[in-house]
Amino acid sequence: MNSDVILKVENLKTYFNTDDGIVKAVDGVSFELHKGETLGIVGESGCGKSVSNLSVMKLIPSPPGKIMAGKALLYGENIFDMTSDEVRRLRGNRISMIFQDPMTSLNPFLRISTQMVETIRLHQGMDRKDAKKKAVEMLQLVGIPNPGKRVVDYPHQFSGGMRQRVMIAMALSCNPEILIADEPTSALDVTIQAQILEIIKELTRKLGTAVIMITHDLGVVAGICDKINVMYAGKIVEEAPVDDLFHDPQHPYTRGLIKSVPRLDKPHKGRLFSIEGQPPNVIDLPDCCPFHPRCKQALDICRKKYPPETAIGEKRCVSCWLFKEGK
Ligand code: SF4
Numbered sequence: 001m002n003s004d005v006i007l008k009v010e011n012l013k014t015y016f017n018t019d020d021g022i023v024k025a026v027d028g029v030s031f032e033l034h035k036g037e038t039l040g041i042v043g044e045s046g047c048g049k050s051v052s053n054l055s056v057m058k059l060i061p062s063p064p065g066k067i068m069a070g071k072a073l074l075y076g077e078n079i080f081d082m083t084s085d086e087v088r089r090l091r092g093n094r095i096s097m098i099f100q101d102p103m104t105s106l107n108p109f110l111r112i113s114t115q116m117v118e119t120i121r122l123h124q125g126m127d128r129k130d131a132k133k134k135a136v137e138m139l140q141l142v143g144i145p146n147p148g149k150r151v152v153d154y155p156h157q158f159s160g161g162m163r164q165r166v167m168i169a170m171a172l173s174c175n176p177e178i179l180i181a182d183e184p185t186s187a188l189d190v191t192i193q194a195q196i197l198e199i200i201k202e203l204t205r206k207l208g209t210a211v212i213m214i215t216h217d218l219g220v221v222a223g224i225c226d227k228i229n230v231m232y233a234g235k236i237v238e239e240a241p242v243d244d245l246f247h248d249p250q251h252p253y254t255r256g257l258i259k260s261v262p263r264l265d266k267p268h269k270g271r272l273f274s275i276e277g278q279p280p281n282v283i284d285l286p287d288c289c290p291f292h293p294r295c296k297q298a299l300d301i302c303r304k305k306y307p308p309e310t311a312i313g314e315k316r317c318v319s320c321w322l323f324k325e326g327k
Helices: 049-056 084-090 112-124 128-141 160-172 190-207 218-224 242-247 252-259
Strands: 005-018 021-034 038-042 065-074 095-098 178-182 210-215 227-232 235-241 309-311 317-319
Touching: 005 049, 021 049, 021 065, 021 210, 021 235, 038 049, 038 218, 049 065, 049 178, 049 210, 095 160, 112 128, 112 160, 128 160, 160 190, 178 190, 190 210, 190 218, 210 218, 218 242, 227 242, 227 252, 235 242, 235 252, 242 252
Parallel strands: 038 210, 038 227, 095 178, 178 210
Antiparallel strands: 005 021, 005 065, 227 235, 235 317, 309 317
16 A cells, blocks of 8 residues: 555445435445545535545444445554444544534533543543643634633534634544544635635644545635545546646536536626536436436436446546547
């Protein structure tokens, strides 16, 4: 394994058994995360972006969910082979997560100091005094004013944006190698969103933390990520460095996503573009390109077989028959 690769996910398949059939939420996903890199995973709701990362953390509720196949190699060690205790030690310590709504992760009955100090003591083995000092330092780093005083407040005494800052401070307090941020700004208004993204970008670069940024919002990944994986119906359909993806998207779905983002530099008259149709029902998906009912360039073969992954250049891949059959 390339020594620069921290996390390598190979052919991950996570399915959910439901009364209506098997939901193939993640169906053969592979990607690599390198040291200090920020990887964006984008796609519409239900495309499998969150489930793939919850699988890596072994946080899939089972039943009904099950990791059917694949590996998640952290420095070559398969997380799926680890015991529950080993995975518990890994979470928060080597891989941290922040979610859309910080209130789902913060305990409303405990002071911020209690929650942060316990996390730091548990994972870093510090005594209470040093752990509190570290908690205050982290709150200062994320821009909480008067952190020495605010650290003893309860979550409800912070605004939404400030709570998300607290979550970032908590997630980074144990110097994890990887931060998984799952829609971290979706519940915030735009000005606060920009501040939170800037904090994540600055802090993770400073601390050398690699980031997986999960979002449906292409605007979020444009300013913060190094490379992007676009997901559709449980699979990665295009992966590319961020500039290549925005300037020259290849997969018809990616092109549609980018076209539907409002541009300030190219004002558009009339209605904003949207991709026609709906994402497919991922229960018992047929083995063809699931985007074909929405794709204006669909070929006959698209309705029969799933397209293989095609490398286009050194760092880009796309799964689309147009790149096999000639554009
Ligand atoms: Fe469109 Fe076919 Fe490519 Fe799917 S494989 S995106 S249907 S052209």
